[in-house]
Amino acid sequence: MVRLLFITFFLTFNAQAQDMVNLAIAQYQQGKKSEAIHILEQVPPHSSQFKRALEGLIKIHYNDGSLSQVFGLATFYRANFKDEEDFSLEILSLEVLALAQRCQYEMAQGLLKSVEKRFEDNPLFERLRERYQITEEYGLKEVHLSHSPTDEKKKTKERWRLTKDEFHHLESPYRLEVEVKNKCKS
Amino acid sequence: MKKQLNTILIALLSLSAMAETFTYGDLYLKEDGKEYHQEAYMSYTSELNNNFESVSGLTLNYNYYLGRSFQVGGRISILDSDLSDSSKSLKDSNVQLAGPQNAYGIVLTFIPLSGHLNLLSMTSLPFDLSLNTSYGRFSYQNPNGFYQDTGDYYSFGLRQNIQIHKDYFASLEVTHLVRTQSDDFDTSVNTINFGVGLRW
Numbered sequence: 001m002v003r004l005l006f007i008t009f010f011l012t013f014n015a016q017a018q019d020m021v022n023l024a025i026a027q028y029q030q031g032k033k034s035e036a037i038h039i040l041e042q043v044p045p046h047s048s049q050f051k052r053a054l055e056g057l058i059k060i061h062y063n064d065g066s067l068s069q070v071f072g073l074a075t076f077y078r079a080n081f082k083d084e085e086d087f088s089l090e091i092l093s094l095e096v097l098a099l100a101q102r103c104q105y106e107m108a109q110g111l112l113k114s115v116e117k118r119f120e121d122n123p124l125f126e127r128l129r130e131r132y133q134i135t136e137e138y139g140l141k142e143v144h145l146s147h148s149p150t151d152e153k154k155k156t157k158e159r160w161r162l163t164k165d166e167f168h169h170l171e172s173p174y175r176l177e178v179e180v181k182n183k184c185k186s
Numbered sequence: 187m188k189k190q191l192n193t194i195l196i197a198l199l200s201l202s203a204m205a206e207t208f209t210y211g212d213l214y215l216k217e218d219g220k221e222y223h224q225e226a227y228m229s230y231t232s233e234l235n236n237n238f239e240s241v242s243g244l245t246l247n248y249n250y251y252l253g254r255s256f257q258v259g260g261r262i263s264i265l266d267s268d269l270s271d272s273s274k275s276l277k278d279s280n281v282q283l284a285g286p287q288n289a290y291g292i293v294l295t296f297i298p299l300s301g302h303l304n305l306l307s308m309t310s311l312p313f314d315l316s317l318n319t320s321y322g323r324f325s326y327q328n329p330n331g332f333y334q335d336t337g338d339y340y341s342f343g344l345r346q347n348i349q350i351h352k353d354y355f356a357s358l359e360v361t362h363l364v365r366t367q368s369d370d371f372d373t374s375v376n377t378i379n380f381g382v383g384l385r386w
Binding site: 068071072075079080082099104107110112113114115161162163164166167168170175176177178179180181 | 206207208209210211212213214215216
Protein backbone atom coordinates (compact mmCIF):
# COMPACT_ATOMS: atom_id res chain seq x y z
CA MET A 1 0.00 0.00 0.00
CA VAL A 2 2.84 2.32 0.96
CA ARG A 3 4.70 1.37 -2.19
CA LEU A 4 1.61 2.12 -4.27
CA LEU A 5 1.24 5.52 -2.61
CA PHE A 6 4.92 6.29 -3.23
CA ILE A 7 4.67 5.32 -6.90
CA THR A 8 1.51 7.42 -7.32
CA PHE A 9 3.19 10.40 -5.66
CA PHE A 10 6.31 9.95 -7.79
CA LEU A 11 4.31 9.69 -11.02
CA THR A 12 2.12 12.67 -10.08
CA PHE A 13 5.19 14.69 -9.17
CA ASN A 14 6.91 13.89 -12.45
CA ALA A 15 3.74 14.49 -14.41
CA GLN A 16 3.53 17.90 -12.77
CA ALA A 17 7.12 18.69 -13.67
CA GLN A 18 6.55 17.60 -17.27
CA ASP A 19 3.45 19.79 -17.40
CA MET A 20 5.51 22.70 -16.11
CA VAL A 21 8.11 22.32 -18.83
CA ASN A 22 5.44 22.00 -21.52
CA LEU A 23 3.61 25.01 -20.11
CA ALA A 24 6.84 27.02 -20.10
CA ILE A 25 7.47 26.13 -23.75
CA ALA A 26 3.93 27.19 -24.63
CA GLN A 27 4.38 30.47 -22.74
CA TYR A 28 7.63 31.17 -24.56
CA GLN A 29 6.06 30.46 -27.93
CA GLN A 30 3.41 33.04 -27.06
CA GLY A 31 6.13 35.57 -26.41
CA LYS A 32 5.84 35.41 -22.61
CA LYS A 33 9.53 35.02 -21.94
CA SER A 34 9.58 36.07 -18.25
CA GLU A 35 6.71 33.73 -17.41
CA ALA A 36 8.46 30.86 -19.19
CA ILE A 37 11.70 31.47 -17.28
CA HIS A 38 9.84 31.71 -13.98
CA ILE A 39 8.07 28.39 -14.61
CA LEU A 40 11.22 26.57 -15.65
CA GLU A 41 13.07 27.80 -12.56
CA GLN A 42 10.40 26.12 -10.42
CA VAL A 43 11.40 22.65 -11.67
CA PRO A 44 13.32 21.12 -8.78
CA PRO A 45 16.80 19.63 -9.35
CA HIS A 46 15.71 16.12 -8.35
CA SER A 47 12.93 16.03 -10.94
CA SER A 48 13.32 13.86 -14.04
CA GLN A 49 12.40 16.96 -16.09
CA PHE A 50 15.21 19.03 -14.60
CA LYS A 51 17.54 18.36 -17.55
CA ARG A 52 14.82 19.39 -20.00
CA ALA A 53 14.08 22.51 -17.95
CA LEU A 54 17.77 23.44 -18.03
CA GLU A 55 17.91 22.98 -21.79
CA GLY A 56 14.88 25.23 -22.17
CA LEU A 57 16.35 27.91 -19.96
CA ILE A 58 19.66 27.89 -21.81
CA LYS A 59 17.93 28.32 -25.14
CA ILE A 60 15.73 31.13 -23.86
CA HIS A 61 18.65 32.99 -22.31
CA TYR A 62 20.72 32.53 -25.47
CA ASN A 63 17.97 33.98 -27.63
CA ASP A 64 17.63 36.81 -25.15
CA GLY A 65 21.36 37.58 -25.21
CA SER A 66 21.70 36.91 -21.47
CA LEU A 67 25.04 35.21 -21.89
CA SER A 68 26.08 35.20 -18.21
CA GLN A 69 23.10 32.99 -17.49
CA VAL A 70 23.87 30.84 -20.55
CA PHE A 71 27.43 30.26 -19.34
CA GLY A 72 26.30 29.47 -15.81
CA LEU A 73 23.52 27.08 -16.75
CA ALA A 74 25.52 25.42 -19.52
CA THR A 75 28.51 24.83 -17.23
CA PHE A 76 26.20 23.25 -14.67
CA TYR A 77 24.52 21.22 -17.43
CA ARG A 78 27.89 19.88 -18.61
CA ALA A 79 29.00 19.12 -15.08
CA ASN A 80 25.90 17.08 -14.33
CA PHE A 81 24.81 15.53 -17.62
CA LYS A 82 27.91 15.21 -19.78
CA ASP A 83 28.05 11.45 -19.40
CA GLU A 84 24.37 10.85 -20.09
CA GLU A 85 23.33 9.37 -23.40
CA ASP A 86 20.86 12.11 -24.21
CA PHE A 87 23.30 14.95 -23.48
CA SER A 88 22.33 17.66 -25.93
CA LEU A 89 25.09 18.72 -28.30
CA GLU A 90 22.82 21.58 -29.29
CA ILE A 91 23.31 23.00 -25.80
CA LEU A 92 27.08 22.52 -26.08
CA SER A 93 26.95 24.32 -29.44
CA LEU A 94 25.12 27.25 -27.87
CA GLU A 95 27.74 27.46 -25.14
CA VAL A 96 30.59 27.45 -27.67
CA LEU A 97 28.85 30.02 -29.85
CA ALA A 98 28.17 32.24 -26.84
CA LEU A 99 31.89 32.19 -26.05
CA ALA A 100 32.62 33.03 -29.68
CA GLN A 101 30.24 35.99 -29.41
CA ARG A 102 32.50 37.30 -26.68
CA CYS A 103 35.54 36.53 -28.88
CA GLN A 104 36.75 34.20 -26.13
CA TYR A 105 38.19 31.72 -28.61
CA GLU A 106 40.70 30.26 -26.18
CA MET A 107 37.95 29.41 -23.74
CA ALA A 108 35.87 27.90 -26.55
CA GLN A 109 38.79 25.76 -27.66
CA GLY A 110 39.42 24.65 -24.11
CA LEU A 111 35.78 23.72 -23.77
CA LEU A 112 35.77 21.66 -26.96
CA LYS A 113 38.99 19.95 -25.99
CA SER A 114 37.58 19.05 -22.56
CA VAL A 115 34.69 17.09 -24.12
CA GLU A 116 36.31 15.70 -27.29
CA LYS A 117 37.08 12.36 -25.69
CA ARG A 118 33.48 11.91 -24.67
CA PHE A 119 32.09 12.74 -28.13
CA GLU A 120 34.92 11.71 -30.48
CA ASP A 121 32.71 9.14 -32.23
CA ASN A 122 29.81 11.54 -32.61
CA PRO A 123 29.51 13.04 -36.12
CA LEU A 124 27.52 15.98 -34.73
CA PHE A 125 30.44 16.91 -32.52
CA GLU A 126 32.76 16.82 -35.50
CA ARG A 127 30.41 19.13 -37.34
CA LEU A 128 30.34 21.48 -34.35
CA ARG A 129 34.14 21.60 -34.34
CA GLU A 130 34.25 22.40 -38.03
CA ARG A 131 31.72 25.20 -37.70
CA TYR A 132 33.61 26.58 -34.76
CA GLN A 133 36.87 26.61 -36.74
CA ILE A 134 35.19 28.69 -39.43
CA THR A 135 33.79 31.05 -36.78
CA GLU A 136 37.16 31.53 -35.22
CA GLU A 137 39.03 31.86 -38.50
CA TYR A 138 36.80 34.55 -39.91
CA GLY A 139 35.95 36.22 -36.59
CA LEU A 140 32.26 35.88 -37.39
CA LYS A 141 29.43 35.76 -34.91
CA GLU A 142 26.83 33.05 -35.24
CA VAL A 143 24.90 33.68 -38.46
CA HIS A 144 21.43 32.54 -37.45
CA LEU A 145 20.88 35.17 -34.78
CA SER A 146 17.69 37.13 -35.18
CA HIS A 147 19.26 40.15 -33.52
CA SER A 148 22.78 41.39 -33.06
CA PRO A 149 24.27 40.49 -29.71
CA THR A 150 24.19 43.30 -27.21
CA ASP A 151 25.97 43.81 -23.96
CA GLU A 152 23.95 42.84 -20.96
CA LYS A 153 22.65 45.61 -18.79
CA LYS A 154 24.86 46.50 -15.88
CA LYS A 155 23.95 44.23 -13.01
CA THR A 156 22.52 45.98 -10.01
CA LYS A 157 21.73 42.86 -8.02
CA GLU A 158 24.09 41.52 -5.38
CA ARG A 159 26.30 38.63 -6.47
CA TRP A 160 28.38 36.27 -4.46
CA ARG A 161 31.61 34.92 -5.93
CA LEU A 162 31.76 31.12 -5.95
CA THR A 163 34.80 28.92 -5.63
CA LYS A 164 35.08 25.80 -7.82
CA ASP A 165 34.47 23.68 -4.78
CA GLU A 166 31.26 25.56 -3.99
CA PHE A 167 30.19 25.17 -7.61
CA HIS A 168 30.62 21.41 -7.44
CA HIS A 169 28.36 21.30 -4.40
CA LEU A 170 25.71 23.49 -5.97
CA GLU A 171 22.32 21.79 -6.13
CA SER A 172 20.38 24.35 -8.09
CA PRO A 173 21.89 26.39 -10.94
CA TYR A 174 19.09 28.91 -11.36
CA ARG A 175 21.00 31.74 -9.71
CA LEU A 176 24.36 30.79 -11.21
CA GLU A 177 26.07 33.24 -13.52
CA VAL A 178 29.47 33.12 -15.17
CA GLU A 179 31.08 36.41 -16.00
CA VAL A 180 33.09 36.28 -19.21
CA LYS A 181 34.74 39.40 -20.54
CA ASN A 182 33.70 40.58 -23.94
CA LYS A 183 36.99 40.65 -25.81
CA CYS A 184 35.32 41.75 -29.02
CA LYS A 185 34.84 45.28 -27.67
CA SER A 186 38.51 45.95 -27.12
CA MET B 187 25.33 -5.12 -0.72
CA LYS B 188 26.11 -5.10 -4.44
CA LYS B 189 23.43 -2.46 -5.01
CA GLN B 190 24.90 -0.23 -2.30
CA LEU B 191 28.37 -0.57 -3.75
CA ASN B 192 27.04 0.35 -7.17
CA THR B 193 25.31 3.42 -5.76
CA ILE B 194 28.49 4.53 -4.04
CA LEU B 195 30.50 3.92 -7.20
CA ILE B 196 28.05 5.97 -9.31
CA ALA B 197 28.14 8.80 -6.75
CA LEU B 198 31.93 8.80 -6.75
CA LEU B 199 32.08 8.78 -10.54
CA SER B 200 29.62 11.67 -10.68
CA LEU B 201 31.69 13.66 -8.21
CA SER B 202 34.79 12.84 -10.17
CA ALA B 203 33.11 13.92 -13.41
CA MET B 204 32.04 17.18 -11.83
CA ALA B 205 35.53 17.74 -10.49
CA GLU B 206 36.86 17.39 -14.05
CA THR B 207 34.34 19.85 -15.52
CA PHE B 208 36.01 22.51 -17.59
CA THR B 209 35.10 25.90 -16.18
CA TYR B 210 35.95 29.38 -17.39
CA GLY B 211 35.33 32.95 -16.36
CA ASP B 212 34.22 33.96 -12.87
CA LEU B 213 31.46 32.01 -11.16
CA TYR B 214 28.84 33.99 -9.30
CA LEU B 215 25.69 33.21 -7.41
CA LYS B 216 23.13 35.88 -8.08
CA GLU B 217 21.36 37.12 -5.01
CA ASP B 218 17.72 38.00 -5.06
CA GLY B 219 18.67 41.38 -3.70
CA LYS B 220 16.82 44.51 -4.60
CA GLU B 221 18.04 47.99 -5.14
CA TYR B 222 16.91 50.10 -2.22
CA HIS B 223 16.08 53.79 -2.23
CA GLN B 224 15.08 54.57 1.36
CA GLU B 225 15.48 53.20 4.83
CA ALA B 226 14.03 53.91 8.24
CA TYR B 227 15.16 52.45 11.51
CA MET B 228 14.67 52.85 15.20
CA SER B 229 17.53 52.45 17.61
CA TYR B 230 18.16 52.46 21.30
CA THR B 231 20.70 55.14 22.13
CA SER B 232 22.97 55.24 25.12
CA GLU B 233 25.76 57.64 25.98
CA LEU B 234 28.75 55.68 27.13
CA ASN B 235 31.04 58.09 28.91
CA ASN B 236 28.89 60.94 30.10
CA ASN B 237 30.36 61.86 33.52
CA PHE B 238 27.42 64.02 34.56
CA GLU B 239 24.36 62.05 33.71
CA SER B 240 23.13 58.78 32.38
CA VAL B 241 21.52 59.50 29.03
CA SER B 242 19.63 57.01 26.93
CA GLY B 243 16.61 56.93 24.70
CA LEU B 244 15.18 56.16 21.31
CA THR B 245 16.33 57.51 17.99
CA LEU B 246 14.27 57.46 14.82
CA ASN B 247 16.33 57.59 11.65
CA TYR B 248 15.45 58.05 8.01
CA ASN B 249 17.86 57.92 5.09
CA TYR B 250 17.47 58.37 1.37
CA TYR B 251 19.93 56.65 -0.95
CA LEU B 252 21.88 58.76 -3.41
CA GLY B 253 23.15 55.93 -5.58
CA ARG B 254 24.50 52.86 -3.83
CA SER B 255 27.16 54.49 -1.65
CA PHE B 256 25.69 57.69 -0.24
CA GLN B 257 22.73 58.57 1.88
CA VAL B 258 21.20 61.76 3.15
CA GLY B 259 18.71 61.79 5.94
CA GLY B 260 17.71 62.87 9.37
CA ARG B 261 17.28 61.64 12.89
CA ILE B 262 15.21 62.52 15.93
CA SER B 263 16.17 61.40 19.41
CA ILE B 264 13.92 61.30 22.43
CA LEU B 265 16.11 61.01 25.47
CA ASP B 266 15.89 60.48 29.16
CA SER B 267 18.67 61.72 31.41
CA ASP B 268 19.35 60.91 35.03
CA LEU B 269 21.77 63.00 36.93
CA SER B 270 24.47 60.57 37.99
CA ASP B 271 26.62 62.71 40.28
CA SER B 272 25.39 66.09 41.47
CA SER B 273 28.75 66.81 43.09
CA LYS B 274 30.32 67.26 39.71
CA SER B 275 29.44 70.85 39.11
CA LEU B 276 29.60 72.96 36.02
CA LYS B 277 30.12 76.70 35.84
CA ASP B 278 26.44 77.31 35.62
CA SER B 279 24.53 75.45 38.33
CA ASN B 280 21.41 75.44 36.18
CA VAL B 281 23.21 73.62 33.42
CA GLN B 282 24.48 71.04 35.86
CA LEU B 283 20.99 69.83 36.39
CA ALA B 284 19.85 70.18 32.79
CA GLY B 285 19.86 66.95 30.92
CA PRO B 286 19.55 66.50 27.18
CA GLN B 287 15.95 65.85 26.27
CA ASN B 288 15.50 65.74 22.55
CA ALA B 289 17.68 66.09 19.54
CA TYR B 290 17.19 66.37 15.83
CA GLY B 291 19.62 66.71 12.99
CA ILE B 292 20.58 65.92 9.44
CA VAL B 293 22.81 62.98 8.60
CA LEU B 294 25.15 62.35 5.69
CA THR B 295 26.30 58.78 5.18
CA PHE B 296 28.98 57.17 3.06
CA ILE B 297 28.88 53.40 2.53
CA PRO B 298 32.38 52.25 1.51
CA LEU B 299 31.90 48.57 2.22
CA SER B 300 29.11 46.14 1.48
CA GLY B 301 29.14 42.43 1.02
CA HIS B 302 27.93 39.16 2.43
CA LEU B 303 28.56 37.21 5.58
CA ASN B 304 28.79 33.57 4.55
CA LEU B 305 26.91 31.30 6.92
CA LEU B 306 27.16 27.54 6.42
CA SER B 307 26.48 26.40 2.84
CA MET B 308 24.64 28.83 0.62
CA THR B 309 23.16 31.10 3.24
CA SER B 310 24.54 34.59 3.21
CA LEU B 311 23.59 37.75 5.04
CA PRO B 312 24.11 41.01 3.18
CA PHE B 313 25.82 43.62 5.30
CA ASP B 314 27.18 47.09 4.88
CA LEU B 315 29.54 49.29 6.84
CA SER B 316 29.05 53.03 6.69
CA LEU B 317 30.50 56.26 8.00
CA ASN B 318 28.23 59.13 8.86
CA THR B 319 28.30 62.66 10.09
CA SER B 320 25.42 64.47 11.69
CA TYR B 321 24.65 68.05 12.63
CA GLY B 322 21.68 69.36 14.56
CA ARG B 323 20.25 70.67 17.79
CA PHE B 324 19.86 69.35 21.29
CA SER B 325 17.37 70.64 23.82
CA TYR B 326 18.01 70.62 27.56
CA GLN B 327 15.81 70.84 30.57
CA ASN B 328 16.38 70.44 34.25
CA PRO B 329 14.07 68.15 36.24
CA ASN B 330 11.77 70.89 37.50
CA GLY B 331 11.42 72.29 33.99
CA PHE B 332 12.51 75.80 34.97
CA TYR B 333 15.70 75.73 32.97
CA GLN B 334 15.53 75.09 29.27
CA ASP B 335 18.04 75.66 26.57
CA THR B 336 19.08 74.46 23.16
CA GLY B 337 22.44 74.00 21.58
CA ASP B 338 24.13 72.65 18.49
CA TYR B 339 25.74 69.27 18.12
CA TYR B 340 27.82 67.41 15.61
CA SER B 341 28.79 63.78 15.52
CA PHE B 342 30.78 61.21 13.56
CA GLY B 343 29.65 57.65 13.47
CA LEU B 344 30.45 54.16 12.24
CA ARG B 345 27.48 51.95 11.51
CA GLN B 346 27.18 48.27 10.65
CA ASN B 347 23.95 46.95 9.13
CA ILE B 348 23.14 43.29 8.65
CA GLN B 349 20.12 42.21 6.66
CA ILE B 350 18.26 39.73 8.81
CA HIS B 351 15.14 38.97 6.82
CA LYS B 352 14.11 40.21 3.36
CA ASP B 353 13.99 44.01 3.70
CA TYR B 354 14.64 44.15 7.44
CA PHE B 355 18.03 44.82 8.95
CA ALA B 356 19.73 45.09 12.31
CA SER B 357 21.93 48.08 12.95
CA LEU B 358 24.79 48.73 15.35
CA GLU B 359 26.37 52.16 15.45
CA VAL B 360 28.98 53.92 17.54
CA THR B 361 29.31 57.68 17.38
CA HIS B 362 31.45 60.40 18.81
CA LEU B 363 29.15 63.26 19.73
CA VAL B 364 30.05 66.84 20.62
CA ARG B 365 27.37 69.22 21.79
CA THR B 366 27.43 72.75 23.08
CA GLN B 367 25.53 72.64 26.30
CA SER B 368 26.20 76.19 27.29
CA ASP B 369 28.15 79.10 25.85
CA ASP B 370 31.45 77.94 27.22
CA PHE B 371 30.97 74.27 27.68
CA ASP B 372 31.02 71.37 25.31
CA THR B 373 30.10 67.82 26.13
CA SER B 374 32.03 65.25 24.25
CA VAL B 375 30.70 61.73 24.57
CA ASN B 376 30.63 58.43 22.75
CA THR B 377 27.32 56.78 22.09
CA ILE B 378 26.19 53.33 21.09
CA ASN B 379 23.01 52.83 19.10
CA PHE B 380 21.48 49.50 18.17
CA GLY B 381 18.19 48.81 16.53
CA VAL B 382 16.22 47.43 13.62
CA GLY B 383 15.00 48.96 10.44
CA LEU B 384 13.37 48.54 7.09
CA ARG B 385 14.53 49.31 3.57
CA TRP B 386 12.45 49.81 0.48
